[in-house]
Amino acid sequence: MNLDIAGRRAVVCGGSSGLGLAIAEALANEGVDVTLVARDPGRLSDCAAELAARTGRRVLGAAVDLANPQERARLHPICAESDILINNSGGPPVGDYLSFTRDDWLSAIEANMLSAIELINVSLPGMKQRGFGRIVNVTSHMVKAPVALLSLSNGARAGLTGFVGGVARDVARFNVTINNLLPGQFATPRLEANHHRFAKSRGETVEAFQAQAMRDVPARRFGRPEEFGAFAAFLCGACSGFVTGQNLLIDGGQYPGLI
Secondary structure, three states: OOOOOOOOEEEEEOOOOHHHHHHHHHHHHOOOEEEEEEOOHHHHHHHHHHHHHHHOOOEEEEEOOOOOHHHHHHHHHHHHOOOEEEEOOOOOOOOOHHHOOHHHHHHHHHHHHHHHHHHHHHHHHHHHHHOOEEEEEEOOHHHOOOOHHHHHHHHHHHHHHHHHHHHHHHHHHHOEEEEEEEEOOEOOHHHHHHHHHHHHHHOOOHHHHHHHHHHOOOOOOOEOHHHHHHHHHHHOOHHHOOOOOOEEEEOOOOOOOOO
């Protein structure tokens, strides 16, 4: 399917691994020039070079810690000229919600809510002026089905969800869409790390925990990052201009609700 976005420019946060890299590759395969954002300069450089070689597109890297407002400011000129913004950042620590301090909460909100809001606000004026913009925020299926161990993530991502709900409807008339993608369990390093923590907290082996986690998914498997990347790229397509302000689950059917 031709998404009609060849020649567009995208910023992909968390773009050096996992779901972010999968999105970046899907966009590049559609002819989009991509700027990958991540913290590790070495890994970022390698990923950018490899992705450019695989796709034939212009792929740049921006070594930025999204949790740091001063570093985020370096992305402002890039976002202002971009047609597509993918907000994606690793979740905050898991643990006992009673143990989290004020500083823990402020760090989670900075990294998983305020950073995305800032980049959205910087990107919108140019998108509106050009008459095209696609913003996708990668949040979590826990926004719809929270668990206590992920309370920092639940709170920060729910705040971003509320912000997007109003703004998406305000900018829709400019052919600018903002949607949230809520991933379930995808086979990424982040999922592996979380499963180790969860298994330890329950006194189980990782193998036993993962086997049960897979049984909890109606599809009876974890998602593949390339599946997620393809869906995100579709939302960035010219054909998706009538989809905005939505929270779209990609979880193999694990969420049991109707809405």
